Every structure is written in structure tokens, then in C-alpha cells.
Amino acid sequence: MKLFSFWRSLATYRVRIALNLKGLVPEEVIDVNLMKGQQREDAFRKVNPMMAIPALIDGEGPALFESLAIIEYIDEVHPHPPLLPLDPKARARVRGLAQIVAADSHPLIVPRVREYLAHEFKIDEAGILKWAQHWHRTALTALEAHLQDDSTGRYCQGDQITVADICLATQAAGAGFFKIDLAAFPTVKRIVDTCMQNDAFARAHPLKQPGAPASV
Amino acid sequence: MKLFSFWRSLATYRVRIALNLKGLVPEEVIDVNLMKGQQREDAFRKVNPMMAIPALIDGEGPALFESLAIIEYIDEVHPHPPLLPLDPKARARVRGLAQIVAADSHPLIVPRVREYLAHEFKIDEAGILKWAQHWHRTALTALEAHLQDDSTGRYCQGDQITVADICLATQAAGAGFFKIDLAAFPTVKRIVDTCMQNDAFARAHPLKQPGAPASV
Structure with a gap:
């Protein structure tokens, strides 16, 4: 897994917690400096056209985007411990x-x-x-x-x-x-x-x- | 089902589409006039403390809130036709x-x-x-x-x-x-x-x- 991250991003914080809870460690964490506007650079715009982090690439890709969508993906592919109740x-x-x-x-x-x-x-x-x-x-x-x-x-x-x-x-x-x-x-x-x-x-x-x- | 709704609310529009796709008809549609600020009145604040619509009560309750959470609920309880792919x-x-x-x-x-x-x-x-x-x-x-x-x-x-x-x-x-x-x-x-x-x-x-x- 490759995680596009920035220290201050609260949405990326959410994904980091979910990965930690599942015991998953991304092979690569790519810094996208929101304070320098790197999220608007062409290289990142191709990863996530919304120009926002987090984005997560798992295996072949493509990049997954939006923190809650990424967390539900992690929860579906790695169901233990579950991050949603059953009812x-x-x-x-x-x-x-x-x-x-x-x-x-x-x-x-x-x-x-x-x-x-x-x-x-x-x-x-x-x-x-x-x-x-x-x-x-x-x-x-x-x-x-x-x-x-x-x-x-x-x-x-x-x-x-x-x-x-x-x-x-x-x-x-x-x-x-x-x-x-x-x-x-x-x-x-x-x-x-x-x-x-x-x-x-x-x-x-x-x-x-x-x-x-x-x-x- | 009771749906709290307002004609102009785009979030409620999302839930209405989902209900229609599933062939579900709420027994009651309660108007919350956002232009008159009815979402901030005590009666509605008890239904949804965020003072936003939609809210949906299915059976005994409590009220469900946030359009995407409501739609995933509808999709889980009434799975056909599915509103998410399998992969x-x-x-x-x-x-x-x-x-x-x-x-x-x-x-x-x-x-x-x-x-x-x-x-x-x-x-x-x-x-x-x-x-x-x-x-x-x-x-x-x-x-x-x-x-x-x-x-x-x-x-x-x-x-x-x-x-x-x-x-x-x-x-x-x-x-x-x-x-x-x-x-x-x-x-x-x-x-x-x-x-x-x-x-x-x-x-x-x-x-x-x-x-x-x-x-x-």
C-alpha cells in the first residue's frame, strides 16, 4: 500500500488510525505538503482530481480517495477487527x-x-x-x-x-x-x-x- | 418509515431516489421548512441534533441521520436492487x-x-x-x-x-x-x-x- 499523507491532514489521520487498528503498514508514505499547495500539482492531480488527501493505492491501483470510502475499503478487505457493528x-x-x-x-x-x-x-x-x-x-x-x-x-x-x-x-x-x-x-x-x-x-x-x- | 424532508434539500433528494429505486414508500413525509428555520426548532432538534435533513425513522426508531448513512442502511435492509457494486x-x-x-x-x-x-x-x-x-x-x-x-x-x-x-x-x-x-x-x-x-x-x-x- 502507498498512502498519500500530510502530517496536519485530519482526513489522513482517520486513515492512519484505521490502518493501525488493522495492523497494516503502508510500504510507502508519500508526503503531499498542503501548506505548499502540492495537492494542486499535476503529479498529484492525476492521483486524485479532487486535489485532496488522503489517497491510498493498494496493489495495482487505481488510487482510492475520500477518507471514509478508504476506511470502509480497508474494513471490507481486512475485516478484523471490524470497524462497524453488525446491526x-x-x-x-x-x-x-x-x-x-x-x-x-x-x-x-x-x-x-x-x-x-x-x-x-x-x-x-x-x-x-x-x-x-x-x-x-x-x-x-x-x-x-x-x-x-x-x-x-x-x-x-x-x-x-x-x-x-x-x-x-x-x-x-x-x-x-x-x-x-x-x-x-x-x-x-x-x-x-x-x-x-x-x-x-x-x-x-x-x-x-x-x-x-x-x-x- | 417516516421521512423528514424539504423540497429543496439536495441531501433529502438523495434519500428519495434511493427509496424509489427500492420501491419503498414512507408512510409519512414530514416537512421541515429550511427557509423558515424549522430545522432549528426544539421539536426537530430532538430528532436530529445536527439540525439538518434528511432524517428517517424506520419502525421503532431512533431517527437515522446523514444522507449517505441512511442510503447504506436502506441498501443493507432492502438489498435489491443493490446500490453498491460487489468488488x-x-x-x-x-x-x-x-x-x-x-x-x-x-x-x-x-x-x-x-x-x-x-x-x-x-x-x-x-x-x-x-x-x-x-x-x-x-x-x-x-x-x-x-x-x-x-x-x-x-x-x-x-x-x-x-x-x-x-x-x-x-x-x-x-x-x-x-x-x-x-x-x-x-x-x-x-x-x-x-x-x-x-x-x-x-x-x-x-x-x-x-x-x-x-x-x-
Whole structure:
């Protein structure tokens, strides 16, 4: 497997956790520096026309794209340990929680969006930080409310690690980047703290990747 | 089944198509008027804390949320006709294409985001239209590039209708709302035109729903 990655990418963090949970190690990790705009260079545009990471090439290819699609692929090809529960409604809840992160929140704060706000709308850094915090908090508020229900256990869905926990951990890392205190979201915080005791989560963290600063 | 819906919601349009393809008819369709902010009222916030539609209650509940999670649920519980191919890489491609729409593009143009741009950043209508067109076109450009590969057939993935086609049709409807000509995206247009000949797609269209205007 070849993984196209960047230390700060929260979507790639999700895929790294899934690979670690499955005990899979990519033979090659290719750095795509989002801060230098390498995702827009021709070489990478051929890999993923959306100019976003992660992308994953498994064997002959072609490149797989979109973090949740990649994670479900990994889960289908390497089913143990499973990243989704068996019951259809529980699967829908897990996928829904994951999508609150990966669809409703994260796409609003990726570099291309922050760059558009700065260049086209002339929003200053403080305004962009407020924007990022707003969408992060909107999702965290919804997640905290969902996690009050009886399906929640040690993890988002009972006592099994699922793709919802993977997404929750990356949302928490994003909260750190954008200076949001998780204290207002105690169930989110409890589950993320539990996840981060697991080495598969801890060593996938953005700040543990090559090229990352000591803190943000 | 109870479907929480609004005529203009592209995410609900996706679920309507899936239900139609499976021959399922919800006993109740509950209107949540996004233009009047009904998604933020207490009654609906209890159904979906993210304050977004669609939501679907099947039997005892609880409410399922996030369009792609709902569609995969429908597909798992009612497997015929399937909305995903069998091969894992093909499934990943289909889910990836669907997520370009449902994660990378659509979340940027939903009412709550347009309202934030208008109220917090004082962006005028022309600016918001340009924003919506930009993210629509970014996704359409990536989709058109992906659809050049050999996996594409009559539909996005071979000759079988999948969740990628469902998402493509809703992206095309959004392009209509935001005055984007699909002529620049000929493969997208060809596949959407094919889909729209199918009654399951055609009668799910936003402009065919109760409360919709004759055109936008």
C-alpha cells in the first residue's frame, strides 16, 4: 500500500488510525505538503482530481480517495477487527456520527476553504479562526447530544471501536488546532481520552508525523 | 418509515431516489421548512441534533441521520436492487464519488453556511452565488476527471445504478439552483441525463415535491 499523507491532514489521520487498528503498514508514505499547495500539482492531480488527501493505492491501483470510502475499503478487505457493528441501525448510527465529522464539519475548515475566505472574501485570520471554531463547535454540540443516548458505551457505539471513534478523535485533534476547549463536550472528551490511550490512535496523531511541529 | 424532508434539500433528494429505486414508500413525509428555520426548532432538534435533513425513522426508531448513512442502511435492509457494486475497489470508487458530492461540495452550500456568510461576514448575494458556484464547479471538475476512467459505463460505475449516480443527480440539481451550465462536464451530464429518464430519479426531483416552485 502507498498512502498519500500530510502530517496536519485530519482526513489522513482517520486513515492512519484505521490502518493501525488493522495492523497494516503502508510500504510507502508519500508526503503531499498542503501548506505548499502540492495537492494542486499535476503529479498529484492525476492521483486524485479532487486535489485532496488522503489517497491510498493498494496493489495495482487505481488510487482510492475520500477518507471514509478508504476506511470502509480497508474494513471490507481486512475485516478484523471490524470497524462497524453488525446491526443495520447501529451501522447507520456509526456512519452518521462519522459523517457529522467528515461531511458536516471538516470540509468547511480545510485549507482550500480557508484560502478562499482569505483571498476572495478578504476575511482576516481572526475571522477565519472564528469560522473554523463555529463549525467545529456545531458538530461537537450535535455529537455530544447524540452520545447521550443508550447506544453509547465505552466508545461511541457500545464497547467496540468503530469508524465513529476514529472520526471523533480527528475532530478532537482539529479542536486542538483551532483552540477549542473540549470541556464543554464531556462525553466526546471521555471517549476521545479513552481512544488516545490506544497506541493505534496515539501514534497516528498529526503531531507524531514526520514534518510536524512539536505543538500547534 | 417516516421521512423528514424539504423540497429543496439536495441531501433529502438523495434519500428519495434511493427509496424509489427500492420501491419503498414512507408512510409519512414530514416537512421541515429550511427557509423558515424549522430545522432549528426544539421539536426537530430532538430528532436530529445536527439540525439538518434528511432524517428517517424506520419502525421503532431512533431517527437515522446523514444522507449517505441512511442510503447504506436502506441498501443493507432492502438489498435489491443493490446500490453498491460487489468488488471492494469498485465499492470504494463509488463511495468516493458519492463523498465528493456529499462531503466535499454540498456541505459548503447548505442554508446554514450561506446564512453564516451573509450574517457574520456580510457577503452579498452575488458573493454567495460565486462561492456556491465555485465549490459546485470544483466537485464537478473532479467528478468529470474521475469519470474518464474505464470503470465508467452507462452509469458512474459500469452499467449499474449506484449511490454515486444518486449523488451525481443531486449535484446536477444543485448546479441548476446555482445557474451552472453542465455543458462543461459532458460525462456528468450524459450520466445525469440517463438517470433522469428513470422515474425513480425524475419523481424524486426537488421541483416535483410539495411546496416547490415551478422553477428556481
